[in-house]
Amino acid sequence: xxxxxxxxxxTKHFDGTAALDDFSCTFESGRITSLIxxxxxxxxxxxxxxxxxxxxxxxxxxxxxxxxxxxxxxERARLGIGRTFQDLRLIGRMTALENVMLASPHQLGxxxxxxxxxxxIQRAQELKNRExxxxxxxxxxxxxxxxxxxxxxxxxxxxxxxxxSCLASGAEVLLLDEPVAGVNPELITKILDILTDLxxxxxTVVFIEHNLEVVTKxxxxxxxxxxxxxxxxxxxxxxxxxxxxIEAYIE
Amino acid sequence: MTxxxxxxxxxxxxxxxxxxxxLISGYTGxxxxxxxxxxxxxxxxxxxxxxxxxxxxxxxxACGIVAAGLLSLVVAVPSxxxxxxxxxxxxxxxxxxxxxxxxxxxxxxxxxxxxPGIPRPEILGFTFVTHIHFLVLVGAFAVLALFFLxxxxxxxxxxxxxxxREDEVFTQSxxxxxxxxxxxxxxxxxxxxxxxxxxxxxxxxxxxxTSFTINESIFILAIVIIGGSGNLVGxxxxxxxxxxxxxxxxxxxxxxxxxxxxxQIFYGGLLVLFMMxxxxxxxxxxxxxxxxx
Numbered sequence: 160x161x162x163x164x165x166x167x168x169x170t171k172h173f174d175g176t177a178a179l180d181d182f183s184c185t186f187e188s189g190r191i192t193s194l195i196x197x198x199x200x201x202x203x204x205x206x207x208x209x210x211x212x213x214x215x216x217x218x219x220x221x222x223x224x225x226x227x228x229x230x231x232x233x234e235r236a237r238l239g240i241g242r243t244f245q246d247l248r249l250i251g252r253m254t255a256l257e258n259v260m261l262a263s264p265h266q267l268g269x270x271x272x273x274x275x276x277x278x279x280i281q282r283a284q285e286l287k288n289r290e291x292x293x294x295x296x297x298x299x300x301x302x303x304x305x306x307x308x309x310x311x312x313x314x315x316x317x318x319x320x321x322x323x324s325c326l327a328s329g330a331e332v333l334l335l336d337e338p339v340a341g342v343n344p345e346l347i348t349k350i351l352d353i354l355t356d357l358x359x360x361x362x363t364v365v366f367i368e369h370n371l372e373v374v375t376k377x378x379x380x381x382x383x384x385x386x387x388x389x390x391x392x393x394x395x396x397x398x399x400x401x402x403x404x405i406e407a408y409i410e
Numbered sequence: 411m412t413x414x415x416x417x418x419x420x421x422x423x424x425x426x427x428x429x430x431x432x433l434i435s436g437y438t439g440x441x442x443x444x445x446x447x448x449x450x451x452x453x454x455x456x457x458x459x460x461x462x463x464x465x466x467x468x469x470x471x472a473c474g475i476v477a478a479g480l481l482s483l484v485v486a487v488p489s490x491x492x493x494x495x496x497x498x499x500x501x502x503x504x505x506x507x508x509x510x511x512x513x514x515x516x517x518x519x520x521x522x523x524x525x526p527g528i529p530r531p532e533i534l535g536f537t538f539v540t541h542i543h544f545l546v547l548v549g550a551f552a553v554l555a556l557f558f559l560x561x562x563x564x565x566x567x568x569x570x571x572x573x574x575r576e577d578e579v580f581t582q583s584x585x586x587x588x589x590x591x592x593x594x595x596x597x598x599x600x601x602x603x604x605x606x607x608x609x610x611x612x613x614x615x616x617x618x619x620t621s622f623t624i625n626e627s628i629f630i631l632a633i634v635i636i637g638g639s640g641n642l643v644g645x646x647x648x649x650x651x652x653x654x655x656x657x658x659x660x661x662x663x664x665x666x667x668x669x670x671x672x673x674q675i676f677y678g679g680l681l682v683l684f685m686m687x688x689x690x691x692x693x694x695x696x697x698x699x700x701x702x703x
Contacts (some may be wrong), residue, residue, distance in 0.1 A: 210583065236585035250573050252695065261569050262584045263618030269586075271594055275561050285566065328584045343495035 163188045163363050164332055169218030171201075171387075178204040179215065180387035186332070190222070191354060191364040193374040195398070197407050199387035202367045203245060204387075206334045210242050211235045212233035222332070237264060241330025243321045245337050245367075251310030255301055255320050258309050259292035262328040269334055295323040299353060310387070333357065335366040337375060351377050371399065371408060383407075415541035417653060419613060422548035423606045424649035426555045428633035429642050430602035431645075435631065436639030436694065437563055438595050439575030443627040444485060447508035448478040449602040450622030452607025454512060456524045457617055463696035467531035467612060474604040481508075482600035486593045505624050526620025531612040544613050551609060555602055559642055562598070571595055572640070627673075632681050638694025644699035647692050652677065 164186040171179040178201045186192050192377045194202045207213035209220055211232040220227050222238055230238070249258050266288065267273045267281040296305050299319040304312060309320060309378050318338055325333060337355070355377050370376050374381055374395055381398040383391045391401045398404055415702050432446045441644040452474035481504075489537035512519050519525065531538045531547065540549050562568055570591050573581040582588050629652070637648020657675040664672060684691060 176483045212579070212582075217644035231587070232582045233585050236583055241581055244580070244583075248577050248578045248583070250580070252576065253569070253572065255619055257569060260566075261573050261581075264585055266566040271562065271567055271598060274565035275558055277561060277565070288566075324584060367543075 162238045163223055164208065165221040166205070167219045169202055169215045169220070169222070171208060171213060171215045176265055177387040179208065182389055184382060186363050186365050188331070188363045189358055189361050190379045191358045191366070191377055191380035192380045192382060193369070194365065194367045194382050195374060203336055206242055206336060209242060210333060223260040236328060238268065239329055240334065241325040241328050241332065242334040243325055243336055243338060243360050244357060247317050247321060249317060249321050249324065251308065253309055254306050255296060255309055255312065256289070256292055256305040257274060258320055259295050259327045260288050262324040263288045263291065266310040273398045275403060290339065293328055295327045299323045315342040315391035318342060319350065331366065332363040333354060335364070336369050340369065347373065375399065412541050415545055418656060419541065419544050419548050421649050421653045422545070422552045423610050424630070424633060424653055425646045426606040427603050427611045427630045428637065428645035428649050429555055429559050431630050432634045432639065432645045433562065433641060434587045434596055434599040436634055436641070437575065438571045438592065439567065440497045440500040440592060440596065442596070443498065443624060443631060444504040445603055446622045446624065446626035447505045448574065448603040449607040449626070450508060450512055451478045451481060452604025453611040453617050453622070456608035457528045457611040459611070460529050461525060461527065467533060471605055471608040472609045476600045478604035479597050479601040482594070482597045486596040490592045490596065505627055509623055512622060522618060524616055526616045528611050528615045528616070528617070530652040534628060548609055551605060554606045554641055555605065581673055610649055614665060618632070629677060632677055634690050636680060636684050637689035640695040644691055644693035673688060
């Protein structure tokens with residue numbers, strides 16, 4: 160299987176404490192990788208380094224074997240590296256549909272001259288964008304919520320909405336920060352089904368999760384992290400039996 | 411009657427200024443206190459062109475737009491790469507520098523003496539002389555500004571602006587080049603403000619630096635906040651209220667020296683009251699108060 164994202168020997172400290180310590184990992188398309196580990200293990204920092212929000216002290220990040228360390232966050236997103244945030248980020252006072260339409264790449268109307276001129280070609284694109292956004296909402300099961308303000312949706316629905324936005328942005332690599340934490344069991348099953356489906360469609364799914372049961376259900380590979388290092392990597396069954404993992408999760 | 415027309419002309423000019431600031435501050439969430447600076451740049455460029463080169467009014471406006479647009483880049487490019495607060499300080503600095511240049515570059519701007527004798531505007535052989543003429547002219551420009559700004563805010567471009575206002579990191583994570591949007595919106599707002607300046611210069615026929623102080627910037631910002639951030643019609647309503655209401659102080663027989671001070675107290679008091687009890691203004695969708703919706 161083709162590897163789409165490679166992180167090589169990345170180190171990052173915050174106030175002298177290592178958030179990532181010589182960390183290396185490869186994420187492949189069509190596979191679901193889960194990052195587990197105690198708080199402060201460096202999982203979110205890893206996402207921030209990959210997306211360009213945090214600059215590592217050493218190490219490189221490759222996407223399709225191209226070095227992307229010098230690219231700005233928005234440029235990396237346009238390469239197809241999408242992410243969601245642990246502290247649910249979305250535009251509360253836009254409708255669900257607008258949140259997804261916002262994400263669509265290469266919009267003519269985002270050019271100020273096009274915004275003023277409103278040529279037929281731009282209006283047609285906007286219409287198409289609207290239809291596509293509605294399809295993404297339907298895909299995540301929020302079709303009937305499309306005209307509701309994002310801030311009025313339930314927590315689980317907001318998680319689905321950020322996933323829809325991420326997909327609409329054209330992301331091939333999905334870095335999902337705790338996509339099911341705090342969500343009711345019924346929605347969890349739904350979200351996990353979606354993640355499995357996305358992997359089957361060839362997307363690279365990487366998600367941070369604390370619940371080992373959830374991880375075991377869908378992940379192909381589990382990466383166990385602690386104090387910024389990769390302690391173990393492998394299929395869920397193997398990781399479950401690692402003494403360090405047992406220790407961390409029983410405590 | 412002439413007096414009332416005069417007030418409406420001012421409302422039109424302030425509507426242009428506040429709508430353009432609303433694009434920057436209300437829709438995008440970039441607090442700027444340099445707007446009077448760009449207003450002044452538009453006025454001075456138009457006045458100098460008219461006085462020295464005897465060029466046509468429309469060309470003067472166009473030159474003002476170009477000058478304000480280029481100078482706004484000087485503020486925007488370095489400061490908008492940084493986070494929020496630096497930008498406010500940069501606009502503050504720009505405002506102070508712009509005023510000092512108007513006040514001290516005597517060989518060009520005549521400093522505090524100002525520039526008198528700016529000719530009446532002329533379009534296709536028609537000269538705008540009376541107050542009615544000016545009201546139509548200013549009204550036409552205000553409608554045009556509303557039309558353009560309305561298209562901008564109700565477009566995918568405007569959607570990104572609102573997203574930046576709400577959550578810059580999220581917007582970036584969707585692949586939007588936030589810096590490009592912030593710079594372009596600031597330049598656009600500044601360019602439109604300069605039109606207000608050119609209209610003012612040709613209307614009053616005399617300009618001096620006291621019309622373009624930081625107080626004026628704060629006044630324009632007050633119109634945006636009181637009228638409603640993120641609502642263009644709100645800015646027109648705000649301009650109407652803030653230009654008209656203080657005029658009543660004159661009618662209740664207040665001596666003009668006191669009325670002028672009363673006006674400052676009125677603006678300040680009104681701003682405080684709105685921030686406390688109605689932070690979204692008359693028609694706004696956005697509040698500058700953090701943590702409240």
